[in-house]
Amino acid sequence: MKNLLAGLLTWALWLVHSAAWACRACRPRVQATIHTPEYTGNLLLLLLPISILLVGGIGLYFADAIKRYFLPKSTHG
Secondary structure, eight states: OOHHHHHHHHHHHHHHGGGGGTTTTHHHHHHHHHHSSSSHHHHHHHHHHHHHHHHHHHHHHHOOOOOOHSGGGOOOO
């Protein structure tokens, strides 16, 4: 089953990766636009929603443990 999943994932990545290349005329302009001094800021701005979702999901998953940690010892029962 693992081999089948790995094969399907590899096939999907090979299928998608070919569409991501720019043509010969556009490629230098695309690379010049991507690699600007604002690259780090743009990358962090793109990753911000993902990090918010991850922190929120982890917070929901561990909400019970977090609540018990911050409650006084007398209310633990």
